[in-house]
Amino acid sequence: MVYSFLSNPAEFLVAFLVFVIGVPVLSLSFLIVKFLVLSRLNPKKLEKAVSGRHILLTGASKGLGRSVALILAKHGAHLTLVARGNDRNEDGKSSLDLIVEECRRLAPAHVEPAHIAGIPTDLMSLSSTVQMVRAAIQARGPFYWVLGCAGGSVPSFFADSVPSDPTKLARFEREIQSNYLTAANVVGAVIHNSKHGGLAGNLDEGVEGRDLCVGIPIQDAQTLPKRFVFVGSMLSILSFAGYSSYSASKYALKGLVDGLRNEFIPFGTNVQLFIPNNIDTPGYAEEMKTKPELTKTIEGVAGLLSPEHCAEVMLALILHDRPLIASDLLGEILRIYAQSMCVRPSPVTEGLALPLLNVIQIFWNFFAEQDCAKYGRKILGKQQ
Numbered sequence: 001m002v003y004s005f006l007s008n009p010a011e012f013l014v015a016f017l018v019f020v021i022g023v024p025v026l027s028l029s030f031l032i033v034k035f036l037v038l039s040r041l042n043p044k045k046l047e048k049a050v051s052g053r054h055i056l057l058t059g060a061s062k063g064l065g066r067s068v069a070l071i072l073a074k075h076g077a078h079l080t081l082v083a084r085g086n087d088r089n090e091d092g093k094s095s096l097d098l099i100v101e102e103c104r105r106l107a108p109a110h111v112e113p114a115h116i117a118g119i120p121t122d123l124m125s126l127s128s129t130v131q132m133v134r135a136a137i138q139a140r141g142p143f144y145w146v147l148g149c150a151g152g153s154v155p156s157f158f159a160d161s162v163p164s165d166p167t168k169l170a171r172f173e174r175e176i177q178s179n180y181l182t183a184a185n186v187v188g189a190v191i192h193n194s195k196h197g198g199l200a201g202n203l204d205e206g207v208e209g210r211d212l213c214v215g216i217p218i219q220d221a222q223t224l225p226k227r228f229v230f231v232g233s234m235l236s237i238l239s240f241a242g243y244s245s246y247s248a249s250k251y252a253l254k255g256l257v258d259g260l261r262n263e264f265i266p267f268g269t270n271v272q273l274f275i276p277n278n279i280d281t282p283g284y285a286e287e288m289k290t291k292p293e294l295t296k297t298i299e300g301v302a303g304l305l306s307p308e309h310c311a312e313v314m315l316a317l318i319l320h321d322r323p324l325i326a327s328d329l330l331g332e333i334l335r336i337y338a339q340s341m342c343v344r345p346s347p348v349t350e351g352l353a354l355p356l357l358n359v360i361q362i363f364w365n366f367f368a369e370q371d372c373a374k375y376g377r378k379i380l381g382k383q384q
């Protein structure tokens, strides 16, 4: 039978094509359905996970972080909310003051006002972040989760991010501070507090004579957060014209998260990265002011998600322990393709879908490069 099947080239070709096209299509369809199911937030599961637990949330005053804060408050979490908080409305209140008030209003009756507070901090400074972490732990106890949403993007061509005065801060350096350091400083500050007795409450105790595991005193390890989750971007795994500086900072964040995930395994602490698509936030509105036309053309129909929906998807998939978390179908397809050495949630099915994603990648690259070439011809053509 095998012989007759192989001896009929037409049948063999059909069977081959069904296998080569059918298996990746079926696998990708399965992964898409799985994503759609898992990305629906289960309120009971979230409440069980966060009610009465202390969560540090950065970037909480606006956009995505604000939406995450409101959901967590509704489900009974104790919150330390962080932003720089330099803005003021006509009543003299900052966006950080306002989100604290909103969260207190939304919280269930068993959550006291003191369980939710804001600490204005510039996370680009390690020393300010250490002080903030220490104050938060003293007031509300060790963190159960640490969620980092602080950050933002100022898209521009790389040449435009170089200052005319080289003693001034370059925009490419600013992006690293705003997106990478605001996350690294938070992890650094939590570890600093553990090394100096902050987590166990014995402030100013050093590490000398104490047993360490990956550099952290063992007796304080049980008070480390159960999760660190940071917000990268689809541009943590993909870069193109106009995003060279921003994307580099978000790639750096992915490197930090992947490394820490390994280092914190002995403590059972999960480290995750959310890589959302465009979100309709104040930060996005600012971004659109400097975004080059070429960048908009390459982005094409990337779509725009609401911060509320994005926050729900993020929290739903955090609870499923995904290391790399997409916000929508486009992001999920990109995640499966560009997961690199990071642990895959469905290794076999994702492996089977990869040949199809390879084809999509070839087309995407072709069109992105065509856009850049067309832009070049248009501008340079004018000069000739």
Ligand SMILES: NC(=O)c1ccc[n+]([C@@H]2O[C@H](COP(=O)([O-])OP(=O)(O)OC[C@H]3O[C@@H](n4cnc5c(N)ncnc54)[C@H](OP(=O)(O)O)[C@@H]3O)[C@@H](O)[C@H]2O)c1
Pocket: 058, 059, 060, 061, 062, 063, 064, 065, 082, 083, 084, 085, 086, 087, 121, 122, 123, 124, 149, 150, 151, 152, 153, 178, 179, 182, 231, 232, 233, 234, 275, 276, 277, 278, 279, 280, 281, 282, 283, 284
């Ligand atoms: N919006 C999008 O399309 C999009 C897409 C992909 C990824 N992301 C990422 O998602 C995250 C949230 O973005 P978003 O659009 O919601 O931004 P947003 O509306 O501008 O809000 C940013 C938040 O971070 C705080 N923040 C910024 N820099 C800070 C610093 N140095 N120290 C402390 N807090 C700081 C801001 O408050 P203060 O100004 O008061 O400090 C604010 O609360 C960012 O990491 C961004 O890169 C956004």
